[in-house]
Amino acid sequence: MAISVILKDIETGSVDEVVIDNPESRRCFSYVDNEKCNCEMCIYDDGLCFFRETEDHLLELHFRKNNYAKITTQEGELKLDVKVVDFSQNNDILVVRYIIEEQEREIKVIYRS
Numbered sequence: 001m002a003i004s005v006i007l008k009d010i011e012t013g014s015v016d017e018v019v020i021d022n023p024e025s026r027r028c029f030s031y032v033d034n035e036k037c038n039c040e041m042c043i044y045d046d047g048l049c050f051f052r053e054t055e056d057h058l059l060e061l062h063f064r065k066n067n068y069a070k071i072t073t074q075e076g077e078l079k080l081d082v083k084v085v086d087f088s089q090n091n092d093i094l095v096v097r098y099i100i101e102e103q104e105r106e107i108k109v110i111y112r113s
Contacts (some may be wrong), residue, residue: 002099003029010097010104026111038049047087048096050107061098061107062094063087069100 003020016034023029028042031051040051047064060070067082085104086097092111097104 004108005031005039006106006108006110008106008108011104019090025084035092041109042093048094048107048109063096063098067098 001022003023003026005018005020007016011056018033018039019030020029020031026043028040030038030040033039035054038053040098042049044064047062047067049064050059050061052059054075058072060072061072062068062083063082063084069082071078071080078088080100082095083098085100086095088095094109096107097105
């Protein structure tokens with residue numbers, strides 16, 4: 001099995017796609033993205049959580065009961081409200097479209113056998 005994770009900025013059209021081969025779990029998996037950052041995604045029946053760690057900050061996106069983004073740096077924490085525009089799961093494709101600070105983005109997870 002392989003999992004494709006596609007992060008898209010709707011405003012700019014930029015796309016970052018990573019394929020994870022043979023993940024340990026369909027529900028919670030880790031990978032290194034195209035910018036060499038450590039990422040982890042956990043998928044639940046009612047949403048998902050995404051974590052991305054760079055050299056100078058940690059980004060957390062929570063799409064569950066309370067939707068928010070949190071950025072943690074050495075200087076402190078910034079927590080932002082996130083509006084989920086669409087959350088859909090169709091067989092082996094999960095799509096979350098959301099707005100943060102007036103920018104629309106999308107996370108798509110595709111499971112491939």
